[in-house]
Amino acid sequence: IGKHYVKEYGIDGWRLDVSDEISHDFWKRFRREIKAINPDVMLIGENWQDATPYLRGDEFDGIMNYSFTRYVNDYLAFHQLDSLAFKEKLETLRLRYSAPVTHTNWNLLDSHDTYRFFTQLRKNKERALIGAAIQMFYEGIPCVYYGDELPLEGGYDPDCRRCMDFSLARKSNPFFAKYRDLIRLRAKSGVLKFGELSLRTQDGMLVMERAYRGQVLALFVNLSEADKPLPPGKVVLSNLVNGETLKHEGFAIIANRKKTKE
Numbered sequence: 001i002g003k004h005y006v007k008e009y010g011i012d013g014w015r016l017d018v019s020d021e022i023s024h025d026f027w028k029r030f031r032r033e034i035k036a037i038n039p040d041v042m043l044i045g046e047n048w049q050d051a052t053p054y055l056r057g058d059e060f061d062g063i064m065n066y067s068f069t070r071y072v073n074d075y076l077a078f079h080q081l082d083s084l085a086f087k088e089k090l091e092t093l094r095l096r097y098s099a100p101v102t103h104t105n106w107n108l109l110d111s112h113d114t115y116r117f118f119t120q121l122r123k124n125k126e127r128a129l130i131g132a133a134i135q136m137f138y139e140g141i142p143c144v145y146y147g148d149e150l151p152l153e154g155g156y157d158p159d160c161r162r163c164m165d166f167s168l169a170r171k172s173n174p175f176f177a178k179y180r181d182l183i184r185l186r187a188k189s190g191v192l193k194f195g196e197l198s199l200r201t202q203d204g205m206l207v208m209e210r211a212y213r214g215q216v217l218a219l220f221v222n223l224s225e226a227d228k229p230l231p232p233g234k235v236v237l238s239n240l241v242n243g244e245t246l247k248h249e250g251f252a253i254i255a256n257r258k259k260t261k262e
Helices: 002-009 024-037 066-076 083-096 125-137 174-188 190-194
Strands: 013-016 042-045 106-108 141-143 196-202 205-212 215-222 234-242 245-257
Touching: 002 024, 024 042, 066 083, 066 106, 066 125, 083 196, 083 205, 125 174, 125 205, 125 215, 125 234, 125 245, 174 190, 174 234, 190 205, 190 215
Parallel strands: 013 042, 106 141
Antiparallel strands: 196 205, 205 215, 215 245, 234 245
């Protein structure tokens, strides 16, 4: 079956359901057979926990990154992590897998098997946009579950599989427009696709920075109770910015040039 769809229909890859419940021997053969037809076919496993044994180069290219999902929810929805603790969780996650695997993992905020991210946030649209911004900035492949861009509500499966509300998928919907802008920035920016990622906290804010060929994009997230002054640079995308101030539950993406060494 795997070979049939690659040979006959030229599919780009397989997302392999409950892949950690099938033997390593099977997946090693599956990879050999599929990659012999087209080495560029992507193989993504649905592994919810540490998937290191499957990601040694002879089985999957990457996984659905549910650890990323948990950390973002703990940070934005459940208030279990402050900016420093969240930054440290992401750093640990980056160290778990090799760089090629990290760049191939699917980073998702929710899925057909979880509560909707917007529902977990208690319908907080500002935090939902922050989650999307983090998703677009992090290393790997952003995986947007249909309706996140509206945003769509939903409890646990099957409530998370509600019908798409296309009446909200309009430019007149400010949330939808901002989400599209975030996706467009990720899709068109070489900095966000190829840039080196660095994480830090600054004045209580989370800072995610990507640098590539002398260009820098930095995401600032303010979950502190106090307004924070924006650093210098051009504001590319933001919410809750008042003049040169980033308000509580605000994010700002700032473009700058990287200083080169003499």
